[in-house]
Amino acid sequence: MNSGGNARHQQDVDVFLAGLGRFRRRLARLEFVRLLPAAAVAALLVTAVAALAGPRVRIHLLPVLLVGGFVSMAAAAIVAAVRNRSLSDTAALVDRRFHLDDSVLSALVVIDDGDEMSGLVVADAVRRLADCTPQALAVQPPRTLTWLAAIGVIGTLAATLGRAVPARTLPQGGDGVGGMATTGPADGPAPAQRRTDQPGTNIQGAAARPQPSSEARAVTDAASPGAPRHDSQHDVQHDAQDQAHRAETRSTDNSPSGDMRQRPGLPAATRGNDAPTASTHTTPRDGGNGKTRAANATSGNGHGASAGGSTPTGNPGLGAGGVNGGARAAAAQTLRAGGTAASDADYAVRFRAAWDRAESAVARERVPAGRRAYVHDYFVAIRPHEVP
Amino acid sequence: MTPADSAIEAQAVVFRDCFAQLTSEIARVFVGQPSVVEHLLVCFFCQGHGLIEGPPGLGKTLLVRTLSDALSLRFARVQCTPDLMPADITGTSFLADSAEGPREFAFRPGPIFANLVLADEINRATPRTQSAFLEAMQEHHVTVAGRTHAIDAPFSVFATQNPIEMEGTYPLPEAQLDRFFFKLTVRMPDVDDLVEIMTRTTGDREAAVTPRFGAETVRTMAALIKHVKIADPILRQAIRLVRATHPGTPEAPDSVNKYVRYGASPRAAQALVLGAKAFALLAGRYHVSTDDLRRVALPALNHRVILNFQADMEQVQAEAIVGDIVGATFRS
Numbered sequence: 001m002n003s004g005g006n007a008r009h010q011q012d013v014d015v016f017l018a019g020l021g022r023f024r025r026r027l028a029r030l031e032f033v034r035l036l037p038a039a040a041v042a043a044l045l046v047t048a049v050a051a052l053a054g055p056r057v058r059i060h061l062l063p064v065l066l067v068g069g070f071v072s073m074a075a076a077a078i079v080a081a082v083r084n085r086s087l088s089d090t091a092a093l094v095d096r097r098f099h100l101d102d103s104v105l106s107a108l109v110v111i112d113d114g115d116e117m118s119g120l121v122v123a124d125a126v127r128r129l130a131d132c133t134p135q136a137l138a139v140q141p142p143r144t145l146t147w148l149a150a151i152g153v154i155g156t157l158a159a160t161l162g163r164a165v166p167a168r169t170l171p172q173g174g175d176g177v178g179g180m181a182t183t184g185p186a187d188g189p190a191p192a193q194r195r196t197d198q199p200g201t202n203i204q205g206a207a208a209r210p211q212p213s214s215e216a217r218a219v220t221d222a223a224s225p226g227a228p229r230h231d232s233q234h235d236v237q238h239d240a241q242d243q244a245h246r247a248e249t250r251s252t253d254n255s256p257s258g259d260m261r262q263r264p265g266l267p268a269a270t271r272g273n274d275a276p277t278a279s280t281h282t283t284p285r286d287g288g289n290g291k292t293r294a295a296n297a298t299s300g301n302g303h304g305a306s307a308g309g310s311t312p313t314g315n316p317g318l319g320a321g322g323v324n325g326g327a328r329a330a331a332a333q334t335l336r337a338g339g340t341a342a343s344d345a346d347y348a349v350r351f352r353a354a355w356d357r358a359e360s361a362v363a364r365e366r367v368p369a370g371r372r373a374y375v376h377d378y379f380v381a382i383r384p385h386e387v388p
Numbered sequence: 389m390t391p392a393d394s395a396i397e398a399q400a401v402v403f404r405d406c407f408a409q410l411t412s413e414i415a416r417v418f419v420g421q422p423s424v425v426e427h428l429l430v431c432f433f434c435q436g437h438g439l440i441e442g443p444p445g446l447g448k449t450l451l452v453r454t455l456s457d458a459l460s461l462r463f464a465r466v467q468c469t470p471d472l473m474p475a476d477i478t479g480t481s482f483l484a485d486s487a488e489g490p491r492e493f494a495f496r497p498g499p500i501f502a503n504l505v506l507a508d509e510i511n512r513a514t515p516r517t518q519s520a521f522l523e524a525m526q527e528h529h530v531t532v533a534g535r536t537h538a539i540d541a542p543f544s545v546f547a548t549q550n551p552i553e554m555e556g557t558y559p560l561p562e563a564q565l566d567r568f569f570f571k572l573t574v575r576m577p578d579v580d581d582l583v584e585i586m587t588r589t590t591g592d593r594e595a596a597v598t599p600r601f602g603a604e605t606v607r608t609m610a611a612l613i614k615h616v617k618i619a620d621p622i623l624r625q626a627i628r629l630v631r632a633t634h635p636g637t638p639e640a641p642d643s644v645n646k647y648v649r650y651g652a653s654p655r656a657a658q659a660l661v662l663g664a665k666a667f668a669l670l671a672g673r674y675h676v677s678t679d680d681l682r683r684v685a686l687p688a689l690n691h692r693v694i695l696n697f698q699a700d701m702e703q704v705q706a707e708a709i710v711g712d713i714v715g716a717t718f719r720s
Contacts, residue, residue, distance in 0.1 A: 092621065102622055106675035109619035116396050117615050120674045 009119045012126050013111055017087075019129040020104065024090040026134035032080035033139050037148045039072035044155040046072075052158060098132045100125075348384040355379050396674075399612045403669055406609060407433070409600045413458035416595040418451050419588065420581035424572050427687050428455065428546075430666045432504075435610045436569020436659060437525050437545040439510075439560075439691060446574045448548040452506045460602035461542065464499030465506040468513035470556065474520035481533040495532060500524045503542050503603060510547035511557040518564055521545060525567045542606040562650070562694055569659045570684075571691035573707075616665035618676040625717065626660045626681055632713045633693050641716040643709050647699035652692035659688040678718060685714045 046068035047061055085093065091104040107125030110118035358379060362372050407429055414425050424440075428451065431438045440448045449465075456463035466477055479498035486492045499505060500521070510518065524530050525545050529538045547568070549560070565571075577585065588595060618626075632639035633651030644651070663684035664676045671680070690706045699709075 088621070101671075101673060101677040101679060102619065103673065103675060103677075105621060106617055106619040106677075109621075110617045110675070113617070117617055117674050120396060121617050124674065 009114075009122065012119070012122045016107060016111070016122055016126050016129065019126070020087060020090060020094070020108070022134045023094050023132075023137070024085060024087065026137055027090055027093065028080055028084045030137060030139050031083055032077055034141075035076035035080055036073070037145060037152075039076040040069070041148045041152045041155065042072040042075075043068035044152050048155040048158040051160075094129070094132065097137060098128075100128045100132075103128050344384055351379075351382065351384055355383075396612075396615070399608065400669055400672070400674070402605075403433075403609045403612055404672070406601060406605060407670060410455070410458050413597050413600060414451070414454050416597055417454040417457075417588075418447055419584045420577045421447075421451075421574060424574055425451070427570055427572050427663075427684075428452075430663055430670075430684070431570045431572075431687075432542075432544050433606065433609050434569060434613060434659075434662045434666055435542055435544060435606075436662070437567060438547070439565070439568040439571040440546060440548045440574060441551050441571060442548075442574030443552055443576070444550055446576065448574055449506065449508055451574075452504070452546045452548070454597055455546075456504045456506070457597040458600055459504065459606070460599040461503035461606070462501075463504045463506070464502035465508060466499050467508045468510050468517065470512060470514055470558075472513045472517045474517050475532075477517065477520045478524065478530045478532055479537070493533060495535065495537060497537065498530075500530060500545075501537070501539055503540065503544070505543075505545045507545055507547040509549060511549040511559055513558065515558050515561065518558065518560060521547075522564060522567065540603075542603055542610065565691045566653050566655050568691060570663070570687035572687055573690075613662065613666050613669060616668050616674055616676060618661060618665065622676050622678060622681065623661065625678055626657050626664070629660060629681065629685060629689070629713060629717050630654070630657045632717050633689060633710075639717065641712045643704075643712040644693075647695055647702075647704050647709060648693055649696040650694040652689055656688055656692045660684055663688060682714060682718060686710050689713065 043065060047065045050064045051061055088105065088108055091108045092102075094100065095102045095104050103121070103125045107118075107122045110121050112118075358367075358375055361367050362375060367375055410429055411422075411425060418425065428438060428440075432455065440451065442448050453463075453465070466472070475498065477498050477500050479496050479501065481493040481495050483491050484494040507513075507521065510521075524539060524543075528541070528543055529536050531537070550557075628639050630652045631637050632641065633644060633648065633656070634640060635645045635648050635651070637651075640648075640651075660681060661676070664680035667680040667683050668674070668676045686707060689710045693706045693709055695704065695706060695709070698704075
């Protein structure tokens, strides 16, 4: 080619490469979009795993979902960049999509030949590419989209169920003191009792919060050693004795739950806290009782109400362990409150014995890892003054 | 547009014009079979040799003779029979008086020295005579009495053979079949074409064919075809096509593994690429596309696929095998 032909050829080459570059960038973006479903599913799966690990590891799902989504998108961007097509692959794809008779690919191959025929090939490719726009390349759904959707649905279900199952074992709102005993495995009675020691504490409102574990912690933190504990000793003693009596009666009448029988070595109070696992079938009648007792507790009469509230009156076979444990806890509270049957020293001795047994059970891993904190919080909540 | 570019484009235009003129001239005499005519002309412009197969009376000989009439080229026809000798094709040396005095052997060229040779019913010639074509077709020269005589370009041999009348014939050996660029099959014309044939051949008018161009134009066109570009990926597709004809290769489809005894040679790939280049020029392109390969796959491969005994027993045709090969290669 002469100089004019060379200049024109170079111009065609520049236009051709620029046009092909636009298609290549478009394909990279499309590849990223194609990877987004997989990224979303990955984020969902991470969230599902976090939700399933929720009972053992306290994780907030929303941040996990956000971080997982961000990381997945970043990974998709990296993969799209790595898998970005070469110029020849891009040319072949453009030829195929726009039915260009392999003109773009041929032009790319012969672009450096420098003879007249290659100049014609490049010019022909430039003409054909000018009629095509990168935007015409639409997103093609990945072949695994069905599988990804299925995995996403399963992951979402797993996350939902994984979150919902442990929530049922934790205190629910609106059930007051009884709600704690019927649903909370370890932290139910403790905050109730601890709060009933403090005047003006609204148990029902506290139980209505959706985060029972943090609730237990908050209650435990609130139970500072210097806080007043026996403001309404008479009422408490009376109520506790009544509740203990009723609970003892039910305990002897009803068959104990399997949960209680499985762990005889645990302290009575601990076993009582396990009872709600078997008594999750709270009836409206239970709710009414719980609310009533919650109201009592608000007025300072709720000490030991967890024992009574934990027993579903409409289903005496359930919650027997709770009754039993609750009765013992009520008896212990009676000791603490009235001082008529035993002194604070006796309570401390009995507390120490129960504490030792609980510690032993924890050390032997008789208590599930996720519930050890509840046991600890419970004992912290009912510990006597003289025990640090 | 630069002068050089315009020259090439002008040549391409001339090529398409020549092709159209030849097609038109042939159509004056030879009715129908457009695909056969198209492939025959491509074969001729690529300077290949063609094998035309079909039952008697379908105009195989007429087709080649009409082509020669449309060109200002030397044409020779050889009617192959069992008693045809190689010297009848290549030429012979005879003792002749020389101007200087003593007698010398002089070479009288045979019909093979024409630009366009029609070997009619080539399968009726003996293998010895058939092999006389081999050197000429491949090397474009003939050796007689120890002397080599070059054959001028353009040079093409078009042979015809009858597939149904096999008694007293000598089927072409595979080595000779491989020397044919394309194998074209002439089929029975449809009703409209038959009506047209009857009208033309039974009336009082006789169609005349006008010679359009000569050897120089053909040589230029053949050179132009070789300048057409083919990208490496397209070339590799042609190679994959050829490899797929060999049983046991990764590219071979099941039908090849089952029915093919031996596949195509590298000459088949040459035919594929050159024929595809010609079709690219005809389409107004200066590069080969996969569609061009697809168009030449059947005539370039069907006589190079040697079927086995099982294929004979099950009456499997080579065309079907090539169709499988094309489908498998361009699907992947």
